[in-house]
Amino acid sequence: MRFEISIIVARKEIKEIVLRSKLILSMVFILPVVFGVIMPCVLAWITLPMIAAPVTGYSIPPLTDNWFLIPPGGQFYIFFINLYAGLLNLIQPLMIPVYIAADSFAGEKERRTLEPVLATPITDFELLFGKALTSLIPALTVSIFSISLSVISVNVISFQVFGFILYPVAPILMLYVLGIPLMSLLTVFVMVLVSSKVNRVREASQVGGVVITPLIILFFTQIFGVVELSLLTVTVYILVLIFAVVGLMFASLKVFNRQKLIEMI
Amino acid sequence: MYMTPSSRSVVVLEKLTKSFNGKIAVYQNSYEIEEGTIFGLLGPNGAGKTTTIRLLTGVLKPSEGDAEIYGYRLSRNVNVIRSIVGVLPENRALYDRLTAQENLEFYGKLYGLKDSELYERIRNLLAFLDLHDVKDTFVGKFSMGMRQKVALARALIHQPKLLLLDEPTSNLDPVMSSKLKDYIKELSGKLGTTILISSHHLAEIENICSKIAIINNGHVISVGGINELKRKIWGYREFEIKLLEFKPDFKKIIESISGVADIMYSDNKIFYKCVDAEKVNPPLIKALVQADAKILSLKETERTLEDLYMKLIRGE
Numbered sequence: 045m046r047f048e049i050s051i052i053v054a055r056k057e058i059k060e061i062v063l064r065s066k067l068i069l070s071m072v073f074i075l076p077v078v079f080g081v082i083m084p085c086v087l088a089w090i091t092l093p094m095i096a097a098p099v100t101g102y103s104i105p106p107l108t109d110n111w112f113l114i115p116p117g118g119q120f121y122i123f124f125i126n127l128y129a130g131l132l133n134l135i136q137p138l139m140i141p142v143y144i145a146a147d148s149f150a151g152e153k154e155r156r157t158l159e160p161v162l163a164t165p166i167t168d169f170e171l172l173f174g175k176a177l178t179s180l181i182p183a184l185t186v187s188i189f190s191i192s193l194s195v196i197s198v199n200v201i202s203f204q205v206f207g208f209i210l211y212p213v214a215p216i217l218m219l220y221v222l223g224i225p226l227m228s229l230l231t232v233f234v235m236v237l238v239s240s241k242v243n244r245v246r247e248a249s250q251v252g253g254v255v256i257t258p259l260i261i262l263f264f265t266q267i268f269g270v271v272e273l274s275l276l277t278v279t280v281y282i283l284v285l286i287f288a289v290v291g292l293m294f295a296s297l298k299v300f301n302r303q304k305l306i307e308m309i
Numbered sequence: 310m311y312m313t314p315s316s317r318s319v320v321v322l323e324k325l326t327k328s329f330n331g332k333i334a335v336y337q338n339s340y341e342i343e344e345g346t347i348f349g350l351l352g353p354n355g356a357g358k359t360t361t362i363r364l365l366t367g368v369l370k371p372s373e374g375d376a377e378i379y380g381y382r383l384s385r386n387v388n389v390i391r392s393i394v395g396v397l398p399e400n401r402a403l404y405d406r407l408t409a410q411e412n413l414e415f416y417g418k419l420y421g422l423k424d425s426e427l428y429e430r431i432r433n434l435l436a437f438l439d440l441h442d443v444k445d446t447f448v449g450k451f452s453m454g455m456r457q458k459v460a461l462a463r464a465l466i467h468q469p470k471l472l473l474l475d476e477p478t479s480n481l482d483p484v485m486s487s488k489l490k491d492y493i494k495e496l497s498g499k500l501g502t503t504i505l506i507s508s509h510h511l512a513e514i515e516n517i518c519s520k521i522a523i524i525n526n527g528h529v530i531s532v533g534g535i536n537e538l539k540r541k542i543w544g545y546r547e548f549e550i551k552l553l554e555f556k557p558d559f560k561k562i563i564e565s566i567s568g569v570a571d572i573m574y575s576d577n578k579i580f581y582k583c584v585d586a587e588k589v590n591p592p593l594i595k596a597l598v599q600a601d602a603k604i605l606s607l608k609e610t611e612r613t614l615e616d617l618y619m620k621l622i623r624g625e
C-alpha cells in the first residue's frame with residue numbers, strides 16, 4: 045500500500061470532479077450556508093415561543109448539566125434545536141459523497157477512462173482508497189464548516205434567552221465526531237456497490253440516495269420518542285455503523301478489482 | 310527496417326489465452342517480437358487484437374498460457390511489466406475535464422516520476438507532438454487527432470520499453486494519420502522502443518511494420534516479415550527489370566541463373582519469378598551488368614498486403 049499513490053488519485057479527482065463540476069461545487073458552497081446557517085437560524089428563531097408554550101407529552105432525557113433548572117418549554121427547545129440542527133448537518137456528509145462518488149465510480153465507467161489507469165502499477169486497493177479520499181475530504185471539510193457555522197448561529201440566537209451554550213449537546217457532538225466520518229465512508233462503499241451495477245452517473249446518484257435511510261431512522265425514532273437521545277443510543281448507533289462500514293468495505297473490495305473493473309471499460 | 314542479427318526477442322507469447330464465459334476470445338499461440346522492431350497485429354473487428362493488448366498490459370488476466378516481456382513473466386511479475394509497458398488504448402480514455410498537461414502529470418505521477426523529471430518529459434513530449442500551444446486546454450475540447458496525440462504522449466510518459474498501440478490511426482484523416490505514423494517511426498528509430506501496433510487497416514501495417522501477425526477469431530493465422538509472409542502464401546516473388554535497350558543474348562544469361570522461373574520479355578522489360586530473391590537477384594544483376602546491360606530499374610511486382618490478408622482471412 046503506497047499512500048502517496050492514493051493521494052495522487054485523490055488530488056486528480058478532487059480537481060476533476062469537485063472543482064470542475066458546477067453541481068458538486070455549488071453543493072459544497074451552498075449546503076453549509078443553507079443547512080449550517082439559514083435553516084438552523086430560522087428554526088432557532090421561530091421556535092423561541094415554544095419555551096413559553098411547551099409541547100406536552102414528551103419525556104426528554106437530561107441533555108445538559110443544569111437540566112432540572114430548565115423549565116419544560118426550554119427543555120423541549122433544546123431537544124428540538126439539537127435534533128434538527130443535527131439532522132441538517134448529518135445530511136451533508138451522507139449526500140455530498142453520493143454525488144462525488146457517483147462521478148468518481150460510475151462516471152469513470154460512463155466515460156470509459158479507467159483502462160490506462162489499470163495499466164499502471166497501481167493496486168486495486170490504492171485506487172479504491174484514493175477514490176474514497178476524493179469523497180471523504182470534501183465531505184468532512186464541508187461538515188466542519190457547516191457545523192461550526194451552525195454552532196455559532198444557533199447560540200447567537202439562543203444565548204440571550206438561556207445564558208448558556210445549548211447546542212450541540214453531548215450525544216449530538218458524539219454523532220458529529222464519530223458518526224460523520226463513518227457515515228461518509230458508508231456512503232462511499234454503498235456507491236462502489238451501486239456503481240458496479242449501473243452505468244450512468246445519474247442513475248448511481250439516484251440509487252445512492254438510499255444512504256440517507258439510517259439517518260432518517262435515527263431521526264424519526266427520536267422524534268416519536270421510540271428511543272431517547274442519549275450517549276447510549278448514539279454509542280449503539282455508532283457501533284452499528286462500524287459493523288455496516290466494515291461489511292460494506294469487504295463487499296466493495298470484492299467488486300472493485302481489475303478483473304471486474306475491466307468489464308466495464 | 311532491418312533486424313540486426315543480435316536482436317533478441319523481448320515479447321514471447323506462450324499460448325496466451327483469454328476466454329470470456331467459456332468462449333475463447335484469444336489464443337495467441339507462440340510468436341515473438343524482437344527488440345526495437347515495429348510489430349503489426351492485423352485482423353478484422355472482433356479478431357482479438359484489443360484483448361491481446363489488454364493481456365499484455367496486465368489489465369486482463371490470462372485464462373491460460375503466459376507471456377514473457379523483457380524477461381518478466383505475466384504470471385509472476387505483472388506489476389513490473391505494467392511499469393515498462395505503455396499503452397494507447399482503443400478508446401483513448403483521457404480525462405476531458407483536465408488539460409493535456411494535467412492528464413500527463415497524473416499518469417507521470419502514477420508511474421512514480423519525480424517532479425523535475427516529470428515536467429521535463431512532459432515538455433519534451435508536448436514539443437515532440439506539437440502540442441505545446443494547447444497544453445492548458447481541456448482535453449474535452451480537442452479534435453480526434455489531438456486526443457490521439459495526447460494519449461500517445463501519455464503512453465510514453467514513463468519511457469516504456471514496450472509500446473502497445475491499439476488502432477492508433479483509426480478515426481484520423483489521412484494527413485493526421487501519416488503524421489502520427491511518422492512520430493511512431495521516429496520513436497522507434499530514436500529510442501529503440503519495441504512497438505506493437507494493432508490494426509484492421511491493412512495499409513497502415515504494410516508500410517510501418519517490419520513483421521506482422523495476422524489473427525482471426527482469436528487465432529494466429531500467420532506470422533512473419535511481410536515479404537516472408539508473401540512468399541509463404543504465394544510461394545514465390547515476382548520481379549521486373551527495365552532496361553534501356555534489350556539485347557537477345559540477355560536471354561541466355563538470365564536463363565543460366567538457377568532459381569529463375571517463368572521468364573517473360575516485353576519491349577525493354579524482363580519479368581521473372583523466383584522463390585529466393587536473396588540468392589537469385591545479386592548474381593542475375595551482376596551477370597547482366599557484365600554483359601553491358603543498361604539497367605534502369607529493378608522492382609518487385611507488388612502484391613499488397615490487402616491481397617495477402619484476404620487470401621488468409623477468407624481463404625481466397
Ligand SMILES: Nc1ncnc2c1ncn2[C@@H]1O[C@H](COP(=O)(O)OP(=O)(O)O)[C@@H](O)[C@H]1O
Binds near residue numbers: 330334335355
Ligand atoms: N469483456 C468481454 N466480455 C465478453 N466478451 C468479450 C469481452 N471483450 C472482448 N470480448 C470478445 O472477444 C472477442 C475479441 O474482441 P476484441 O479483442 O475486442 O477484438 P478486436 O480488438 O480485434 O476487434 C470478440 O468476440 C469480443 O466480443
Ligand SMILES: [Mg+2]
Binds near residue numbers: 355359360399
Ligand atoms: Mg479492438
